Amino acid sequence: MIQERLPSWKIDALLITTLENIRYISSFTGSSGIIIITPYQAIFLTDSRYAEQSKYEVKGLRIKIYKKQIEDVASLINKLKSKCIGFEGKGLTYAAYCKLKKLLQGKRLIPVSEDIDKIRCRKDANELRIIKKAINLAAVGFHKAINRITPGMVERDTAFEIEMAMKKKGAQGIAFDIIVASGKRAAFPHGKASDKKIRKSEMVIVDLGAKYQGYNSDETCTFVTGKPNKEQKRVYKTVKDAHDRAIETVRPGVKASYIDFVARGFIKKAGYGKYFGHGTGHGVGLAVHEWPNISSYHDDIVEEGMVFTIEPGIYIPGWGGVRIEDMVLVTKNGCEILTEMSKEMMVL
Amino acid sequence: MIQERLPSWKIDALLITTLENIRYISSFTGSSGIIIITPYQAIFLTDSRYAEQSKYEVKGLRIKIYKKQIEDVASLINKLKSKCIGFEGKGLTYAAYCKLKKLLQGKRLIPVSEDIDKIRCRKDANELRIIKKAINLAAVGFHKAINRITPGMVERDTAFEIEMAMKKKGAQGIAFDIIVASGKRAAFPHGKASDKKIRKSEMVIVDLGAKYQGYNSDETCTFVTGKPNKEQKRVYKTVKDAHDRAIETVRPGVKASYIDFVARGFIKKAGYGKYFGHGTGHGVGLAVHEWPNISSYHDDIVEEGMVFTIEPGIYIPGWGGVRIEDMVLVTKNGCEILTEMSKEMMVL
Numbered sequence: 001m002i003q004e005r006l007p008s009w010k011i012d013a014l015l016i017t018t019l020e021n022i023r024y025i026s027s028f029t030g031s032s033g034i035i036i037i038t039p040y041q042a043i044f045l046t047d048s049r050y051a052e053q054s055k056y057e058v059k060g061l062r063i064k065i066y067k068k069q070i071e072d073v074a075s076l077i078n079k080l081k082s083k084c085i086g087f088e089g090k091g092l093t094y095a096a097y098c099k100l101k102k103l104l105q106g107k108r109l110i111p112v113s114e115d116i117d118k119i120r121c122r123k124d125a126n127e128l129r130i131i132k133k134a135i136n137l138a139a140v141g142f143h144k145a146i147n148r149i150t151p152g153m154v155e156r157d158t159a160f161e162i163e164m165a166m167k168k169k170g171a172q173g174i175a176f177d178i179i180v181a182s183g184k185r186a187a188f189p190h191g192k193a194s195d196k197k198i199r200k201s202e203m204v205i206v207d208l209g210a211k212y213q214g215y216n217s218d219e220t221c222t223f224v225t226g227k228p229n230k231e232q233k234r235v236y237k238t239v240k241d242a243h244d245r246a247i248e249t250v251r252p253g254v255k256a257s258y259i260d261f262v263a264r265g266f267i268k269k270a271g272y273g274k275y276f277g278h279g280t281g282h283g284v285g286l287a288v289h290e291w292p293n294i295s296s297y298h299d300d301i302v303e304e305g306m307v308f309t310i311e312p313g314i315y316i317p318g319w320g321g322v323r324i325e326d327m328v329l330v331t332k333n334g335c336e337i338l339t340e341m342s343k344e345m346m347v348l
Numbered sequence: 349m350i351q352e353r354l355p356s357w358k359i360d361a362l363l364i365t366t367l368e369n370i371r372y373i374s375s376f377t378g379s380s381g382i383i384i385i386t387p388y389q390a391i392f393l394t395d396s397r398y399a400e401q402s403k404y405e406v407k408g409l410r411i412k413i414y415k416k417q418i419e420d421v422a423s424l425i426n427k428l429k430s431k432c433i434g435f436e437g438k439g440l441t442y443a444a445y446c447k448l449k450k451l452l453q454g455k456r457l458i459p460v461s462e463d464i465d466k467i468r469c470r471k472d473a474n475e476l477r478i479i480k481k482a483i484n485l486a487a488v489g490f491h492k493a494i495n496r497i498t499p500g501m502v503e504r505d506t507a508f509e510i511e512m513a514m515k516k517k518g519a520q521g522i523a524f525d526i527i528v529a530s531g532k533r534a535a536f537p538h539g540k541a542s543d544k545k546i547r548k549s550e551m552v553i554v555d556l557g558a559k560y561q562g563y564n565s566d567e568t569c570t571f572v573t574g575k576p577n578k579e580q581k582r583v584y585k586t587v588k589d590a591h592d593r594a595i596e597t598v599r600p601g602v603k604a605s606y607i608d609f610v611a612r613g614f615i616k617k618a619g620y621g622k623y624f625g626h627g628t629g630h631g632v633g634l635a636v637h638e639w640p641n642i643s644s645y646h647d648d649i650v651e652e653g654m655v656f657t658i659e660p661g662i663y664i665p666g667w668g669g670v671r672i673e674d675m676v677l678v679t680k681n682g683c684e685i686l687t688e689m690s691k692e693m694m695v696l
Contacts, residue, residue: 030538048625049537052665065625068645087442094445095437095461113443160515167508173525189397190378277396277413297416317400 002037002119006086009112013038013082015073016116018091020286023214024120026058034073035061038082045073070096074103082107089113121283121291122305127215128329131285131307132338134171134217135327137210139340141166142221149348151200151225155180158206159193166210175209175216175288186222186320189278189313201226203236203320204348205313209288216288218309219339220325223346235272235314235322236345242266242312243324243343246280250310250328250335256298263312264296272314275321281309284327306330307338350385350467354434357460361386361430363421364464366439368634371562372468374406382421383409386430393421418444422451430455437461469631469639470653475563476677479633479655480686482519482565483675485558487688489514490569497696499548499573503528506554507541514558523557523564523636534570534668537626537661549574551584551668552696553661557636564636566657567687568673571694583620583662583670584693590614590660591672591691594628598658598676598683604646611660612644620662623669629657632675654678655686 002025006014016035022028025035026044030053033046044061046054047069054063066072077085085104089111092100101109123131145161159178166174181191183202191205198204202225209218222239224232246263260280267276279295284307292300294308311325324343328335350373354362364383370376373383374392378401381394392409394402395417402411414420425433433452437459440448449457471479493509507526514522529539531550539553546552550573557566570587572580594611608628615624627643632655640648642656659673672691676683 029540051625052663053536053539089443089446090441092442093438094435094440094442094459097442098437098459111442111446163515164512167511177521188401191401192377277399315400 003039003042005115006037006039009086009110009115011082011084011086011110011112013077013080013085014112015077015085015087016091017088020290021088021091021116021119023286026061028054028057029214030054032069034066034069036073036076036080038080043076045069045076070099071103074100077107078103078105084108084110086110086112088116090117117291120285122303123285123307123329124305127285128307130213130215131217131327134175134210134212134215135219135338135340137166137169137171137212138208138217138219140169141171141210142206142208142341144169146348149198151198153198155182155185155193155196155198158198162206162208166208171210171212172214173211175211175218179205179207179220181205181321182225184318184320186322187315187317189315189321189323198225201229203232203322205321205323207323207325214286216284216286217327217339218284218288218325219327219341220311220323221341221343221346222322222324223348225348228345228347231319233345235316238267238270238272239312239314239322239324240343240345243310243326246310246312247326247328247335247337250302250330251333252302252304252330254302256292256294256300256302257296259294259302259310260296263310267312267314272316275314275316276312277315278313281311283308302330304330304332351387351390353463354385354387357434357458357463359430359432359434359458359460361425361428361433362460363425363433363435364439365436368468368638369436369439369464371634374409376402376405377562378402378405380417382414382417384421384424384428386428391424393417393424418447419451422448425455426451426453432456432458434458434460436464438465465639468633470651471633471655471677472653475633476655478561478563479565479675482523482558482560482563483567483686483688485514485517485519485560486556486565486567488517489519489558490554490556490689492517494696497546499546499550501546503530503533503541503544503546506546510554510556514556519558519560520562521559523559523566527553527555527568529553529669530573532666532668534670535663535665537663537669537671546573549577551580551670553669553671555671555673562634564632564634565675565687566632566636566673567675567689568659568671569689569691569694570670570672571696573696576693576695579667581693583664586615586618586620587660587662587670587672588691588693591658591674594658594660595674595676595683595685598650598678599681600650600652600678602650604640604642604648604650605644607642607650607658608644611658615660615662620664623662623664624660625663626661629659631656650678652678652680
């Protein structure tokens with residue numbers, strides 16, 4: 001599949017170095033490896049720690065073990081007939097690039113980052129099945145934990161309860177450290193769960209995701225402890241409406257930046273523009289953040305099969321914040337919301 | 349402190365991009381940021397998600413918010429008088445380097461990777477206190493969980509028990525996915541905990557670490573379920589002796605490669621040389637793997653205050669394996685073993 005694309009990238013070999021792409025291509029789940037693809041062969045290289053494991057996991061690629069990663073990869077490439085070696089510009093550090101370049105003889109190194117980033121963006125049926133399972137595990141875990149959350153509970157303990165519940169249900173892990181940010185801390189869009197106690201009448205942002213068979217889920221619920229006041233209701237409704245309108249725009253052919261424009265425009269119009277700083281969404285799959293990027297800077301065209309988040313938010317320093325995040329799957333004529341938890345205002 | 353070192357690196361500004369170094373310098377705990385240091389000022393940049401959080405965490409640096417990371421950093425650098433901009437070659441992707449280089453006007457970009465890697469290698473008293481706490485949390489968690497482990501238990505559940513126990517005791521998280529590899533799977537040095545049941549008379553490798561206030565611990569225990577047979581005893585004793593001898597060599601002034609040579613030589617002499625493929629150890633701190641590297645390829649000189657692992661292993665395909673790992677602190681005249689768990693053969 002990738003082999004066929006080498007000519008269009010004007011290369012006759014491709015070096016794959018990011019773990020997610022390595023897993024996507026080879027099924028290898030370890031933490032160290034490189035793949036070399038030429039029109040005639042595909043080679044997977046790893047270190048001795050993974051010699052046995054790779055025999056079980058890696059199918060359809062020749063397996064080789066390296067001692068010194070860059071040196072051994074360079075000497076292998078030097079034996080190939082290929083002259084133009086594509087590599088992941090975002091998947092190689094500057095230092096590794098320099099080392100490799102120095103060791104290669106009569107070869108050109110050509111970055112092909114963006115094209116590589118895109119290879120995973122359209123999910124197939126099997127990937128969707130796994131992603132849906134990851135989403136379900138997060139939801140089940142969250143519901144199990146939420147029943148035990150009461151004012152007085154510490155943010156960190158709340159995150160721990162959710163994590164345990166997800167793992168007990170079979171999650172391989174958390175997709176990222178669960179965010180629990182309550183009261184004024186809800187103004188930190190990425191506030192890690194802290195030692196702060198959740199108090200009555202606070203907004204609480206919970207951003208969580210499960211990992212299952214390598215794939216991630218990602219969603220955010222904001223709830224309020226006790227009867228919401230006017231401002232809490234107004235901010236919540238603004239975010240919820242921005243979220244809903246953004247989702248309504250999602251369909252094949254639309255620009256990513258347009259989806260962001262709709263969410264941002266709505267929040268701006270409501271007078272909260274300066275309190276929504278981050279992008280509207282991002283792709284989710286083997287990486288928690290992957291192609292496409294749903295932001296004002298990205299004119300990428302949305303395609304059927306993409307899975308990404310829609311997650312507008314309002315964060316008011318000293319007051320708190322609201323974020324509402326769902327994962328959507330782009331369908332033939334629109335999109336399907338994959339996440340299961342309701343995003344109506346939840347009062348605990 | 350770092351400002352004083354700029355002239356020796358022949359630079360008049362330094363860009364810090366790895367999260368561990370950013371945390372080390374600024375105390376920032378978030379996931380996105382850059383630091384620029386000149387002889388006259390230190391600036392911390394992050395995105396809007398961390399605008400509030402950075403006000404609380406970052407001390408002694410000017411805080412700025414970027415919208416487009418590389419673009420905004422470049423425009424800030426372009427306003428500086430500095431001409432030679434040092435950067436972390438291992439902390440910037442090739443793609444980011446190219447983008448930055450293109451945007452800079454009349455500036456030179458100079459990689460200073462290795463020197464930067466070393467800034468965190470000697471731990472101060474406060475860091476040691478935190479690391480010891482991380483080690484203690486892992487040990488307490490492990491002991492609590494180990495009592496519940498019996499043949500018939502699934503590897504994954506064992507890992508989960510340990511993780512929960514560590515977190516209940518106050519660990520911020522796991523340092524890495526806990527490895528539980530039993531029976532033949534113990535021949536996978538980095539075998540993730542799987543759905544396999546632990547059976548009687550198996551060697552079980554458990555590699556675990558806790559995270560506390562950003563710092564990590566890392567240690568490995570190998571135990572046997574039921575009375576060990578001759579071969580199990582022999583392999584265990586070989587690894588244990590190699591481990592002990594390597595630790596005896598640790599003192600300021602010794603080469604990292606010599607420590608590896610001692611461990612490897614002993615295992616070779618016992619006839620298991622080809623079954624020990626990985627390095628003997630690595631530094632541990634804000635990163636699980638950091639400077640120094642204790643391997644045959646690294647001639648770095650060991651210094652007082654360094655904290656690293658000693659972790660020889662023997663992995664026999666189809667049979668299983670043993671790894672024994674401790675963390676040591678280099679003292680004035682030798683070293684202190686920081687890990688608390690005994691490494692005598694444990695029979696469950």
